[in-house]
Amino acid sequence: MGRMPKLADHEERRALIVAALLRIAANRGLHAASMRTVAAEAGVSVSTVQYYFGTKERLLFAGLQHQAEVVGQRIEAGLAANAGGGVRNRLYAWLVQLIPVNEQQRAGYTVFAAYHALALTDPALAEQSYTRGSAELEVVLRGLLADAEQAGELSPGRDVGAEAGNLLALATGLADSVMAGMRTPEAAIALLNYQLDQLFVAASSRSAAAARRP
Amino acid sequence: MGRMPKLADHEERRALIVAALLRIAANRGLHAASMRTVAAEAGVSVSTVQYYFGTKERLLFAGLQHQAEVVGQRIEAGLAANAGGGVRNRLYAWLVQLIPVNEQQRAGYTVFAAYHALALTDPALAEQSYTRGSAELEVVLRGLLADAEQAGELSPGRDVGAEAGNLLALATGLADSVMAGMRTPEAAIALLNYQLDQLFVAASSRSAAAARRP
DNA sequence: GCCTTGATGGTACGACTGTACTGTACGATC
DNA sequence: GATCGTACAGTACAGTCGTACCATCAAGGC
Structure with a gap:
């Protein structure tokens, strides 16, 4: 917890975002999972989601794989x-x-x-x-x-x-x-x-x- | 066929549009079924779809019912x-x-x-x-x-x-x-x-x- | 023949979409 | 201590979304 380290744990950050995606998919449906809603649910900015997954397609793939x-x-x-x-x-x-x-x-x-x-x-x-x-x-x-x-x-x-x-x-x-x-x-x-x-x-x-x- | 009669058969027109919706849903997925794509698939204008179904939600309901x-x-x-x-x-x-x-x-x-x-x-x-x-x-x-x-x-x-x-x-x-x-x-x-x-x-x-x- | 009404096309608007781009603060390296 | 790359945030853009609104055009009733 506390301040986020500047060298982030990529695995952890990705897991955080994927968890937010799956949470949205389970509650509001997969169609409600946009870059913005996922980022908001994860408590990060859209740019962070882009940084770790690049494109939405890859984010969806990661969600399925998880x-x-x-x-x-x-x-x-x-x-x-x-x-x-x-x-x-x-x-x-x-x-x-x-x-x-x-x-x-x-x-x-x-x-x-x-x-x-x-x-x-x-x-x-x-x-x-x-x-x-x-x-x-x-x-x-x-x-x-x-x-x-x-x-x-x-x-x-x-x-x-x-x-x-x-x-x-x-x-x-x-x-x-x-x-x-x-x-x-x-x-x-x-x-x-x-x-x-x-x-x-x-x-x-x-x-x-x-x-x-x- | 031929020219469309000016007093349209509502049942027939609704069936035409619903068929287009289901065709899109089967081929490209339900997420690809927008007012515009359904209208284009049915060969009518978006306004016609609106006229017969009012809202997209009702169109989707009609598709499920069909x-x-x-x-x-x-x-x-x-x-x-x-x-x-x-x-x-x-x-x-x-x-x-x-x-x-x-x-x-x-x-x-x-x-x-x-x-x-x-x-x-x-x-x-x-x-x-x-x-x-x-x-x-x-x-x-x-x-x-x-x-x-x-x-x-x-x-x-x-x-x-x-x-x-x-x-x-x-x-x-x-x-x-x-x-x-x-x-x-x-x-x-x-x-x-x-x-x-x-x-x-x-x-x-x-x-x-x-x-x-x- | 006029006028109403049913049926349709076109268009505009605000919201939302994914993504690209820019800026920037900070840890690591030299 | 200057430099560099990582890890973000913010913003802008082009496109699509559903829907509301206006115009039109033909058919029926009078």
């Missing part, structure tokens, strides 16, 4: 935090993160949706592989499901690759429906749990089967 | 066209419509995504119940699944309400992944078919079961 990194870090953090639990609980812990239940998650979804819509008509933005996080998550899910299949926890006749893709798509679609006001977050989570119930052999019948053949 | 009506009509058309087939085929026929395979469907998705993102930060737009089509479709799906359950075509232990919601969310999420470039449309359709295979009793085992007990 958002993607946040998602990636959340995934890794969830991986570390839930490394110990059962496979089904770990699956649930990750998928439920995609359902927007609190304001932070709603904000993240809003920003992502805005970039997603923008990328549909802006080739330069589409080239930024902002879906890498989702693709990585799908790979993780597939690995988890493979473990569960080895342990005999899955219902018979399941394709782990297809199930991984469908679980991710289901969670995404449920998030859409929640944000569109079609469903409460709780209802979406209940639907997610239902799907996992169908996918996994019920714990009671598993233990019953185990008790039947000792 | 898009919702198109979706609703597609659902009804699909209902009429596939009234005869089996339940599973009818389910598939509707859900596969949500996966963008051709340019028209991609355009529709793009427009809808743009409005969806805008509605997340614009309360006035969010109040327009643009999700009514999806909600109606979910009701239809539930009815279909109930029929299938009555006919014994469903796998045991399924909740038709949950399955209807999850199928719709799955199709939506698969559409997202296709538009995000994560998957080809064909791969998404394969995943959709996989899910339906899990939900329905395989036709072979159904006929086998029927043959076993006459």
